[in-house]
Amino acid sequence: MKALDGIKVLDFTHVQSGPTCTQLLAWFGADVIKVERPGVGDATRQQLVDVPGADSLYFTMLNHNKRSIELNSKNETGKAVLTRLIEECDVLVENFAPGALDRMGFSWERIQEINPRIIMASIKGFGPGKYQDCKVYENVAQCAGGSASTTGFLDGPPLVTGAQIGDSGTGLHLCLGIVTALFQREKSGRGQKVSAAMQDAVLNLARVKMRDQQRLAAGPLKEYSQFGEGIPFTDATPRAGNDSGGGQPGRILKCKGWETDPNAYTYFIIQAAVWEKVCDLIGEPDWKTADGYKSPPERLDKLNQIFERIEEWTMTKTKFEVMDVCNPLDIPVGPILSMKEIAEDDGLYATGTMVKVDHPERGEYLSVGCPIKLSDSPVEVERSPLLGEHTAEILSQVLGYSDDEIQDIVASGAVGELKAAAE
Ligand code: COA
Numbered sequence: 001m002k003a004l005d006g007i008k009v010l011d012f013t014h015v016q017s018g019p020t021c022t023q024l025l026a027w028f029g030a031d032v033i034k035v036e037r038p039g040v041g042d043a044t045r046q047q048l049v050d051v052p053g054a055d056s057l058y059f060t061m062l063n064h065n066k067r068s069i070e071l072n073s074k075n076e077t078g079k080a081v082l083t084r085l086i087e088e089c090d091v092l093v094e095n096f097a098p099g100a101l102d103r104m105g106f107s108w109e110r111i112q113e114i115n116p117r118i119i120m121a122s123i124k125g126f127g128p129g130k131y132q133d134c135k136v137y138e139n140v141a142q143c144a145g146g147s148a149s150t151t152g153f154l155d156g157p158p159l160v161t162g163a164q165i166g167d168s169g170t171g172l173h174l175c176l177g178i179v180t181a182l183f184q185r186e187k188s189g190r191g192q193k194v195s196a197a198m199q200d201a202v203l204n205l206a207r208v209k210m211r212d213q214q215r216l217a218a219g220p221l222k223e224y225s226q227f228g229e230g231i232p233f234t235d236a237t238p239r240a241g242n243d244s245g246g247g248q249p250g251r252i253l254k255c256k257g258w259e260t261d262p263n264a265y266t267y268f269i270i271q272a273a274v275w276e277k278v279c280d281l282i283g284e285p286d287w288k289t290a291d292g293y294k295s296p297p298e299r300l301d302k303l304n305q306i307f308e309r310i311e312e313w314t315m316t317k318t319k320f321e322v323m324d325v326c327n328p329l330d331i332p333v334g335p336i337l338s339m340k341e342i343a344e345d346d347g348l349y350a351t352g353t354m355v356k357v358d359h360p361e362r363g364e365y366l367s368v369g370c371p372i373k374l375s376d377s378p379v380e381v382e383r384s385p386l387l388g389e390h391t392a393e394i395l396s397q398v399l400g401y402s403d404d405e406i407q408d409i410v411a412s413g414a415v416g417e418l419k420a421a422a423e
Contacts, residue, residue, distance in 0.1 A: 002029020003377035007182065008398070010035065010089040011066060014042045016138070016164060017123045017198065018095030019062040020171030025091070025178065026065035027370040027379045033085065033394055034063065034385065038070040038416035041387040054361035055384065061367045063384035064357070069395070070388035070416035073104050078414035082106070084399045086114045091178055095123035098133045108193050118191040119181040121174050127197040136198055141166030145202020150209040152239040154226055159239075170201035212237045212245065223249060228301040244269065249296075249303050252336065253311040255319040263341070266319045268310055269332040272296045277329045282313040355381045392418040 007030040011022040019042070026032040036042055044058040072078040082104075086092060092111065094101055101107070101122075111120055125136020126144070134140075142148050142160045152159035163169075177194035185191060203210070212221055213236065220226075220233045224240045227233075244250035250269035257264040270278055275296075279287040287293040292302065299306060314322050319335035326333040337345075343366055348354040355369040360383075370379040395401045395409065409415055 001377075003374055004028040004030040004179075004182075007031070007091065008089040009033065010085050010092040012092060012094040012096070012101075013123075014095065015044055016058075016062060016167035017170045018093055018174075019044075020168045021121070021123075021175040021178070022066065022093050023062055023064055024172070024175045024370070024372070025093075027381070028179075028374070028377060030091070031398075032066040033089070033390075033398065034066045034068045035071050035073070035082070035085070036068055036387060038072050038388070038413075041068070041070070045387060051362045054359070055386070057365060060357070060359060060362070060365060060384040064367065065380075065382045066385055067390035067394060068385035068388055069391045071391075072414050073106075075412060075414045077409055077412035079105060081395070081399065081409060081414055083114055086111055086118060088398055089115070089118060090182065091119045091121060093121045093174070093178070097135045098124055112191065116190060117185060119178055119185065119194060120191065121178045121181075121194040121196075123170050123174055123196050123198065125198050127195070127200055131199075136166075138164055138166040138198075141170070141198035141202050144199045146206045146209055147202050150206060150237050150239055153241045154231065154239050156239070165205050166198045166202050169205055170196050170198045173201045173204070208246065209237045221245070222297075222300040223247070225303045228303050228305075242267075243303075248272065248332075249299070249307075250332075251303075251307045251310075253307060253314045255314050255322060255335075256317055258315070263336045263338045264319060265336040266314055266322045267334040267336070268307070268314065268322070268326075270299075270306065270310070271330075271332055274329060274331050278310065278331060281325070281329070281331070282310050284309060352379060352381070357381055357383050359383045360386070386419070388416045388419055391415050 004025060007025070009022055009025050009030045009032045011032045011034040013019050013022055022032050022034070034042070042059060042063070044062070045055045047056055048058045049056050071081055073082050108120055111118060124132070125134050125141060126132050139160045142165060143158070145166065147165060148158040148160050151161055174194065174196040177196060181192050181194050215221060216233060216235065216237065223243065223245055224238065225243050226238060242252040248269050248271045250267055252265050253268050255264045255266050276288045279285055292298050317325065322333050323335055342348065343354065345354065349356070352369040352373070353371060355367050356364055357367050358364050367381065369381050392406065395406050395415070401409065410418060
């Protein structure tokens, strides 16, 4: 048995943010029914194509363990089928542009009328307010959520980050809202609307930078290297390069081979509790007791000098040797791992964090598995569905249409041609 066994999800999501959420629900055991436009499907099926004729990795890596039904929600018969799906499902998840669902004739009020127990979960770029009607993609959210203004180096432009905090980050937030609403429904018997705006999710993940924004009123941010460099602060949280910016100073430092390997680096944290061990390790035992070095506040104006000295040591070791030496001493360090190194890490396959999946069109591919592990609800990653692969079985098994009714639905143009399920 899986945690969400028996929960049916009408998955009206596309691109990345919504699919991330419904993929997690599917991994936790929900029956996720992805509704896609006949003949077209989720736009990502045909984006960033690497194997001609096959669904892209963009699609396959975000839509595991789901079923696909082709359904034209603007066709009258299609609307009737969608209404039946809303009646049958516990959750509807969507991330259309603002107003798209209303234009189809499925406002939240109408959806509640059809099924008062349904939880309707939506992702939009912005919450209510002046930007509520905007279409939004990942990097717009990173910028509007405060992340970009605080990422990068002080003397460079704002930077977006490779981690998809706007899309996948919002999908995670929405997923938590959905399971919380399912939990409340156990007691209230009612569904509810769950909303997560991408700007809000990014801001939530950038919460510590809002902390620093307020700390600025009390003076310069001494944990930022700009303080030691004597560069004045402005009235907004600055970009802090690779400074940790938190209570324990940290940096990315070069390791052996950095001249040719762009990822021969380690993160190195000079946690107060292990300062003495760091001093011994790098050959500066005097720093343990010297004025200006012995306590964390004294060191804050010398972070550049201290990290340069530590880097002289890390450059004599590979990033893995740094880890091997520092871990037993409890000095927190982390190698900069490339995606190639991660893809080759057997340990991650052993835990299911990385998986190999077989696909009828593209053969075997690698994917990131479920990052959340439930001891009583293990995840088995199954390939993503082909477009409309499950139309027939959803119409008959989930919605109870007879063969004749299904023929009529096909004839109306509401669904694509029925396909036999692929191996
Ligand atoms: N049958 C018929 N029509 C369908 C359909 C179906 N099964 N599924 C979708 N459509 C229609 C929609 O009703 C909409 O029509 P309308 O504009 O006439 O109302 C149309 O397809 C396009 O939907 P839209 O959401 O506007 O897609 P888009 O490609 O123009 O925009 C986004 C994409 C992501 C920018 C937009 O959906 C958005 O802002 N979403 C919210 C924020 C978000 O999740 N962004 C991150 C995505 S990773």
